Amino acid sequence: MALPPIAILGAGPSGLTLARLLCLSSIPYTIFEREETAHARDYQGGTLDLHHATGQAALKEAGLFDRFKDLSRWDATTMIANKEGRVLVSLAPEGDEDARPEIDRKELRRLLLDSIPAESVRWASRVKEVTKELDRTMSVHLENGKVEAGFRLVVGADGACSKARSLVTSATLKYSGMHYLTSSIPTTSPHYRNVKALIGNGNYLALGSGKGIVAQRMGDGSYTANACLHLPEHWKTETNYMANPSKLRTWLLHDCFADWAKVNTDLIKHSEAGFRTWILYGLSEEDVHWEHVPGVTLVGDAAHVTPPSGEGVNAAMYDSLSLARLIIQHGIDNLDLAVTEYEKALFPRAVEHIKAGKMDELLFGDDAPYVWLRTVGIDVDGQEKRSGGEKVKMSEIELLGS
Ligand SMILES: Cc1cc2nc3c(=O)[nH]c(=O)nc-3n(C[C@H](O)[C@H](O)[C@H](O)COP(=O)(O)OP(=O)(O)OC[C@H]3O[C@@H](n4cnc5c(N)ncnc54)[C@H](O)[C@@H]3O)c2cc1C
Known part of the structure; x- marks a missing residue:
């Protein structure tokens, strides 16, 4: 069977959004995805908030917005607390443009996957390398030894460790210094009622001393519980904590968050599963x-x-929207023109995105969360004034003044 002209590496949000949009215009493609099946990693990943002008716009153009509305949580409030457990601000959506509805990562994947032909995804196809041939076509080399050749365009949608990146840039990843250790509080937990009363349908971020305890409501009613810590890059292999969740939990409670308020540490203490x-x-x-x-x-x-800056999936889906529009506009015989125009618009957008990602340094800086709150325009000089958890419109939050 003849190969389609476009290879997409990765069935994440960006790859699947691109696939769906191409599919709507009958432009053929194949996705290569390393995971064994569509549900291989359902147990992983928390919730993602989709923004009006980017993630939601992509789903609207993909004809999937109504279904998304059914699957997402529009009343999610994000609370920012300090390590003493005092809620300083509560970021509440007001109106559709301000809203940042939350959807489980696995539900977003399912929504997108169900919208494209099943045979267009090649599961268990971990890409090892992409090469350019003398006839200018592209070949995709898989870890299992197979080589698929003859593509006119390869789109790297394969995340942080992309196998396509080295063809365009020598850039390498830099470790941010941060690890998130994620566990879960199920609906059956004896502590569940307290967590629900604290967090409701939204997110809770307790920040201070360069650390964080973050919990998020999931679609099935459970909550993720995350310990966010500065750790050495190879901490996971240099220690044996990951193999022993109860030892890890004890270390977190006694060594990492010993002086944190109980309302915060209870989220770690009552988490039940192992950690990712x-x-x-x-x-x-x-x-x-x-x-x-x-x-x-x-x-x-x-x-x-x-x-994570709360923008990643939105920027990813918007990239795919932008690329798909140009491929559709210029046609399959002018892929190079489409990509040139796509990249011209991508670069300034990507710089802004990287700047927003530096929010991490403020969220997990020594003076968190106060420096971050001031940076995004919330005056917390009078910390006592905010102790009631004052509500702030999402649109008042402008990351790093961008
Ligand atoms: C802890 C955490 C929390 C986050 N929270 C948020 C949030 O709240 N809001 C938000 O907007 N963003 C958030 N992000 C960022 C967001 O998850 C990413 O920006 C988004 O998933 C990027 O989508 P993508 O499709 O480009 O890449 P990915 O989601 O990384 O998808 C890449 C796909 O490619 C596949 N793949 C990888 N390598 C290969 C290979 N060699 N061969 C074949 N397939 C391969 C992967 O299995 C995956 O399916 C968070 C990120 C993390 C780590």
Whole structure:
């Protein structure tokens, strides 16, 4: 069977959004995804908030917005507390444009996957390398030894460790210094009622002394519980904590968060499952500009990964919206023109995205959360004034004054 002209590496939010939009215009493509099946990592990943002008816009153009509305939580409030457990501000959406509805990562994947033909995704296809051939076509080399050749365009939508990135830039990932250790509080937990009363349908971020305890409501009613810590890059392999969740929990409570309020540490104490680590990497501003290389481009985290800033999935889906529009506009015989125009618009957007990712340094700085709150325009000089958890419109929050 003839191969389609476009290969998409990765069935994450960016790859699947691009696939859906191309599919609507009958432009053929194949996705190569390393995971074994669509549900291989359902147990992973928390919730993602989709923004009006980016993530939601992509879903609208993809014809999936109504279904998204059913699957997402529109009343999610984000509370910022200090390590003493006092809620300083409560970020509440007001109106549709301000709203940042939350959707479980696995539900977003399911929504997108259900909208494209099942046979367009090649599961268990971990990409090892992408090469350019003498006839200018692109080949995708898989870890299992297979080589798929003859593509006119390879789109790297394969996240932070993209196998397509080295074709366009020598940029390498920088470790941010942060690990998130994620566990879960199920609905059956004896502590569940307290967590629900504290967090409701939204998110709770307790920040201070360069650390954080973050909890998020999931679609099934459970809560994720995250310990956010500055740790050595190879902490996971240099210690044996991950193999022993109860030892890890004790270490977190007694060594890392010993002087934190009970309302915060209870979120770790009453978490039940094992932990998953997120080791956070980023690219720098200089990395998100390259000379156009015909036959290959990047979208999403592959192009501009940053530590979580609440923008990543939105930027990723918007990249795909932007690229799909140009491919559709110029047609399958002018892919190079489409990609050139896409990248011209991508680079300044990506720089802004990387700047927003630096929010991480403020969220987990020594004087957190106060420095961050001031930076985004919330005056917390009179900390007592905010002790009631004053409500602030989402639109008042402008990351790093951007
Ligand atoms: C802990 C954490 C919390 C976050 N919270 C938020 C949030 O609240 N809001 C937000 O907007 N963003 C958030 N982000 C960022 C967001 O998850 C990413 O920006 C977004 O997922 C990027 O989408 P993507 O499709 O570009 O890449 P990914 O989501 O990384 O998808 C890449 C896909 O490619 C596949 N893949 C990888 N390598 C290969 C390979 N070699 N061969 C084949 N397939 C491969 C992967 O399995 C995956 O399916 C968070 C990130 C982290 C780590």
